[in-house]
Amino acid sequence: MLVSTLRGEQPFQLTMPLRKGVEVLVAKIGRFDSMMENPSLIPTLLHSLPTSTFTASCFNKLLKELSTQRLLLHKKNFSAISNLTFPTLAQLFVSSSSRLGEGDDFLEWYNLICKILQKLIGNTMQSLVAGGENIKEGEGWILEKLVINCCGFLARVKGERAYDPSSLTGNSSNSFSHKTITSKGDTNTKAAENNLQIAVAACGRFYTEEVCEILAKIAICAMMPLTRRDLEEWQNDPEQYMVSVEQATISTDAHAAGQQLFLTLQESSHRPLLSKFLLSFLNDYNSQISSASLEANSMAAMSVQLVGDLKVLQWDAIFTAAGIAASSLEDQIDFTDWFCKALAPALTTIMQSPSPPNPNPNPNNTALPVLRHRIVWLLGCYVNSLSDALRPQIYSALVSVLNHDSVKSDAMVKLTCVKTLNGLFEDWDFDIPAFHLLSAPTIRGLYALLDRVEELESSTLILQTASVLIARMGMSLGVEAANAVVLPLLQIWEMAGDKNVLRKHVLSILTNVSAAVTPEEVALLYPVVQPMLDLATNPGDAHVYLTDDALRLWLALMRVAREYDEGFHLLFPKISNIVINMDWEHLKVCMLILESYIFVGKQTFWNQMFLSLVGNVKAKAATYIMLPIDALMRRFPLEGSQMLLEGGVYNSILKCCVDVIRDAKEREPDIILVQWISIVGRGLIVNRDTIIQGLFKPQGVCSPTEFLNLMLEKFDSTGYGWGKTGQIRRRVWVCALASLLPGADGPVGGPGWEGVWDTLMLKNLDQFVNMCVDVLTEDAAGSVGEGEQFYDSEEDTPISGAEEYEKKLRTEIQSDSVVAVNLKTFVKARIDGCAIVVGPARWREAIESCEPVVVQQLMKLLN
Secondary structure, three states, rough: HHHHHHHHOOOOOOOOOHHHHHHHHHHOOOOHHHHHOOOOHHHHHHHOOOOOOOHHHHHHHHHHHHOOOOHHHHHHHHHHHHHHHHHHHHHHHOOOHHHOOHHHHHHHHHHHHHHHHHHHHHHHHHHHHHHHHHHHHOOOOOOOOHHHHHHHHHHHHHHHHHHHHHHHHHOHHHHOOOOOOOOHHHHHHHHHHHHHHHHHHHHHHHOHHHEEEEHHHHHHHOOOOOOOOHHHHOOOOOHHHHHHHHHHHOOHHHHHHHHHHHHHHHHHHHHHHHHHHHHHOOOOOOHHHHHHHHHHHHHHHHOOOOOHHHHHHHHHHHHHHHOOOHHHHOOOOHHHHHHHHHHHHHHHHHHHOOOOOOOOOOOOHHEEEEEEHHHHHHHHHHHHHHOOHHHHHHHHHHHHHOOOOOOOOHHHHHHHHHHHHHHHHHHOOOOHHHHHHHHHHHHHHHHHHHOOOOOOHHHHHHHHHHHHHHHHHHHHOOOOHHHHHHHHHHHHHHHHHHOOHHHHHHHHHHHHOOOOOOOHHHHHHHHHHHHHHHHHHOOOOHHHHHHHHHHHHHHHHHHOOOOOOOHHHHHHOOHHHHHOOOOOHHHHHHHHHHHHHHHHHOOHHHHHHHHHHHOOHHHHHHHHHHHHHHHHHHHHHHHHHHHHHOHHHHHHHHHHHHHHHHOOOOOOOOOHHHHHHHHHHHHHHHHHHHHHHHHOOOOOOOOOOOHHHHHHHHOOOOOOOOOOHHHHHHHHHHHHHHHHOOOEEEEOOOOOOOOOOOHHHHHHHHHHHHHHHHHHHHHHHHHOOOOOOOOOOOOOOOOOHHHHHHHHHHHHHHOHHHHHHHHHHHHHHHHHHHHHHOOHHHHHHEEEEOOOHHHHHHHHHHO
């Protein structure tokens, strides 16, 4: 009957006397141990609480009754009920704050929710102050879960800007501007604003300076210190304990909840007060050093109890708070002075303590490096506060910790040291020269730790840190460090097995190494790299996750290669398999690799695999495919044009062009058309008749008229804003069109094509003359072919080996026949030959169709 009444399912009207009677009954039931065994009562209260003022009143009465009793059973019931209901109540309180203008009924319900939370938090805070170790150990009557929830709630309210008094200054009604603009709506808005002011004032009265300081003490002294359970977990499995600490959340872990509460308080308007409070501890250098001596003596004697020295644990918590508040303490603490006078001596004291050769396996007789771990962690929090003079000392201290001989429990310290080093390596002010001599010891220390760890997260962190170090050191890495990096990698690769995330980092390390050694030294990487690339570049298998990193490594090595290697020759067929079988996902980097193959100077790409690739080309991928094809046409223009013709690439290009002319549904942008026409143009320059006979057949995809009109129409899109790229491209177009002028070399297109191209060219001679004037004028203004990197792409381009790539690209462009040709001599010879072949009458008629001024400019440029 009671449960039905709480659900609102009673068969009678619930009058006020009956309501009061039910409330008292629920409160009395709470005194009995059987209440928590009832499967319906508490779930019913929770289910009805969000919508029922009556249920909220019953629940408030229940907690009031239990909180005033002193029997252990009553306290146990109060704790259990609180633990079950606090998350729901906290969420209701926060989510309902925007409904404060909905009327008296809602305000009555909301007021009851506030009273309930007040009882929960009030009783919990008393326990926090007095409970000490018992709070997190589960001893006594207070439950850890409730403490965590209370801390989270206090942090959320304090961190919520809506409850900050400063939020009411200025135009405070902005938060409620979404209300309906009616007479009633205006009333609701004003009521909501008034209630919000009341709520803010209440928060202001609660979060006084005294209360905030108490909460900060609770967070540091009661929530953050390590407990017996923490030390046991650390001692049993340091690495797993490290992982669990990293994965802790504020909703499940007391340490994390306390840290979140302290951080919220530190970032509030009470920052000066809390900073002063924290600095009162941190300025006591002698106490820090003496606590380090206690730990050093315990480590040497291995005689301290596992619960740890209270002073050591206290300073561990204070250092934790100092790390959390690092951003707000940067301007208030001289970190150089703190490190030199306290942290460094403390760390040195601990590090110099000898490790016993046969540590006692008894867990109650094993000391842990608590402060050593926390100081190493603390250094990572103050990376932005390190002076240039201090950085070498920090580097040396951390590398010493990383390589220090210690017992198993130091895995926690070493992994924390790796994280701190990672942060230092990624720091903008990382001092490369200062770390030069430490690179090799660091790499050896990382790999030694890699052999000890078992968790995937730990191995990933170690390899990632090694990769970052190599990338930051660059050419300053040194031979000793490079050898230390590379030699164990093949074994690490094999040991990783199916853990592709580790193999991914191995590939990243090798990519960074290729940029950190000379081109001559890169060849020494081949025996290590090639088996990895062979495994990681198989589309569709279990290692497809590695393909992207493998291709970037492949590209980096090919860009700096001085000579063609047989191993890479055998890998080459994989390029076409990757492009064709992986939906063009890796098209760009594959084309860059092919371009690099051509730069090396070999013709291996003429095999059937490359023909299969270019035969399947799509015009819209021109931005990337252009790179190797352009390199091919620069190096082998005659053979390359024949291959592209036979492979069907030219037909694909013209099909794309014709779709534009005929206004097909899918049209390519001009920048892509220009790239493709330039490739056809290069073929016309060196292999004119063969290209014409192969492309412009009667049933071909494009007619001579359509092609010529397209070249004349799109010439202005060849890219006057593209620097040397556009300049070279325009030379290609002028040379290609000049090749279509009839001359002493016979009819354009060979036998059977007489009168076709000469008629078209003479008909459009005025446009051709204009193009010649533009390009020749541009040539006269500056040199061509100085070389520059160009992709015609807005996407990111791999930077590995970029410097060597630039050098090779510059050499390739300077040896380009289109760049090397004397354009003025070539054009003049073609025009003079055309005038002779067509005869004076036809030539005069064609010239007269041109603008006289433009013709005069052309003659002046040619003579």
